[in-house]
Amino acid sequence: MAKKKKILVVEDETHLAKGLMFNLEREGYDIVVVDNGVSALETLGGDHFDLVILDLMLPKLGGLEVARQIRAGNIRFPILMLSAKSTDKDRQVGLEAGADDYLTKPFHLPELLLRVKGILRRWEWYKQPALDQERFHFDSMWIDFSTGQALGQGGEFFLTTKEALVMKLLVGKKGEVVSREELLEKVWGYDPGTETRTVDNFVARLRKHFEKKPQKPEHILTVREKGYQFVADTPE
Amino acid sequence: MNKLRTLFHPIFVFIGVQIAWIGLMVIWVYWYFENNLKLEEFAEKLRPELFNNEFTWVILLEGSFLMLIILAGVYVIFVYWNKQARLNRLQSNFVSSVSHELKSPLASIQLYLETMKYQQVSTQEARDFVETMLTDTERLSGLIDNILQSSKADPKAMRLQFQPVDIGEFMKEVLTAYKRQFEERKCAVQLDLDGAGVLRVDKRALRMVFNNLIGNALRYSPVGAPLVIQVENVKKYCQIHFIDRGIGIEKKDQKKVFKKFYRAQNIDTQNIEGAGLGLFISREIIKNHKGRLDVESAGRGRGTRFTVSLPR
Missing domain, CATH: 3.40.50.2300 (Response regulator)
Structure with a gap:
């Protein structure tokens, strides 16, 4: 039991x-x-x-x-x-x-x-350990999912609980497309107060942390009409 | 931004206005002595019949008097405006705390009703839930009584129906309704009714007073703290003491707690619900019985003693 x-x-x-x-x-x-x-x-x-x-x-x-x-x-x-x-x-x-x-x-x-x-x-x-190690490195940045600490474009900082959850879900499925609905269900648990736009706002915030040019994202990509995709390696 | 707001705080504005007026008055008096004398000399050469010395003193006094009236006027406006602002603030605090206080028993009632709707409960459990809900409805009705009573335009015109009441029996009756709450808060009640006799009181109003005082003792005491209720005769009065070992009341708050909407603001009370009405209403009711309601406390954490004195 x-x-x-x-x-x-x-x-x-x-x-x-x-x-x-x-x-x-x-x-x-x-x-x-x-x-x-x-x-x-x-x-x-x-x-x-x-x-x-x-x-x-x-x-x-x-x-x-x-x-x-x-x-x-x-x-x-x-x-x-x-x-x-x-x-x-x-x-x-x-x-x-x-x-x-x-x-x-x-x-x-x-x-x-x-x-x-x-x-x-x-x-x-x-x-659940979605990754081999708790500290996930990509590009020249990292995220520590056990403490919520991360190194972004602007230096070290702490992710909020929900930001960490969004990143974990995206990183855990890196290369795959994660739908807005899945993000909402896993991270927000379909709180009646949240709309799919909320996900977009969170992603915009995360891009500010992890993208050199948030307008032209290289790691957290939008897949039109499907959702978001995380790519660890930047194209050369 | 905050500094700017502090600068426009009513008290600073008031002090500023006062300084401005006094400054103006000083300048006016100074000007009067400096220039008016010169003007006077000049004018005297042209029309000497216009001036005599006594008249100029009247003008000076009149001017000063007018300035003083303006000062007094500003002061009166300030006092009333400040009072109104305080009332508005208290009123809005009241609305938020009262709605908060209404919600707690309501949340409990809803939870038990939904438990009975969605869960399988035994007859014994169901009876227990109903008892709990009844206690919550008592609380709600007590609070609503307080609100209605306090909203009456003139509490002095309270219509009381006096009748002979055996205070000892009445106290026991009131306490019966609290049996469950005393058990839940592990509160041992010591009742000393030696001096209890028959008094002419309004039963409904006095019940409100007792409910408020017992409710406060429970609310402001930690779980397990005892409550002593003592009735004694002192001269022409029957005194009923409610002695708790709760958080106590600081000296500076002891008079203010009887004011409408007033709630002592400190670290002990910030998370305790209350509308600031109970003691205000209780004192009004006791006053209408030609009695007194007093408070004694050695300070924070040292318990409180409320004493109701009713004429025999």
Whole structure:
């Protein structure tokens, strides 16, 4: 039997925490609940977890700060934020603090469960070694998929979680065409808020990092009406 | 950009305007003494009957008086405008915090309803879920009561229906509704009803006060912290103390917590929900009972004691 996925639920509303625990356990996950930010970081430091479901309004240490601290130690660890703050600005702040996904309260149970499943699936896929070594070299640049660090045209920098996921998918299938739909499914998990244009925007950002002339890309190529293709070697 | 914004902060604008006026006034007085005397000498040669010394002093005083009136006017406008700006700010904070506070119990109710819809639950679990949802609806209804009460144009005109109520029995009744919450927060309640007797109060209004004080004690205390409720008779008053071991209230905030929409802003409270209405309404209700609502706290992290004093 496969090992149960372990999820840390950080929620100070006892009712909500209990309800989440009940449902997630029914789905076959192993659940630990804590009610404040400080315990969340302690618990995460002391045990292995596959996902954290994080409320924003938490006693002692707020959810945003918890997310930032998790990101400071591990830039890939999956975080699902759950908050009553529902404006676009709140969502943006949450995602910038390091959340992989942001769900507003009140939420629909099936949607929550789907998102949890989606994040875990992407995480599994990301963890699979798609390459012989974690540091992938091309041209005179490199990307370290385990740390998210990369050397681009402008020097060393850190890729965001989603940028790293897009690059990993493209590099893992180098030479092949990857469709926008596949990118959306694997990287965004079909978040209802994302459109196929989002992929194009991300690719534009990645080209700025890795292309000498972003207007005339040599590595991340657009294949008309099909998607994108990664080419490691530049034509002589 | 930020520096520019600081420069246009109402207080700086106000100080700037004041400095400008005082400067103008000084220049005017200076000019009056310097040039007016010369003009006077010149004019006196032409029309000596126009001037006499007493009259010029009247002009100086009149000018200064007008300047002072303008200064006072600007000051009054500033004070009112500042008050209005503060109210607007509080109001918008209130809307965001109240909507946030409404959403939490709502999210819980929705989660349990959907759990019952999508998952197989046993009769025992279903009963437990319903109990939880009922507690959440209580919370929602308490909050809505607070909002309605606070939005009444004149809280002084509160219509209270006084009736004789046994405070001890009433307190026990109120606490029954919290049984589940006390269990969840592992909060041991010590009830000391020695001094409890029959008082003439409005039951509905007093329930709101007790709910607010107990709710606050739970909300601002860590899990496992006890709550002491004591009733005693002191002179002409029946005093009901609510003593918690929560995050406490700093000295500077102790008066302000009774203001409408006010919430103490510090690291302990920033992630605790609240609309800033409960204590304001509670104090208004107690005032309408010709009583007092007071707070004592040794400071942050040292717990809080709220005391309701009602005339016997």
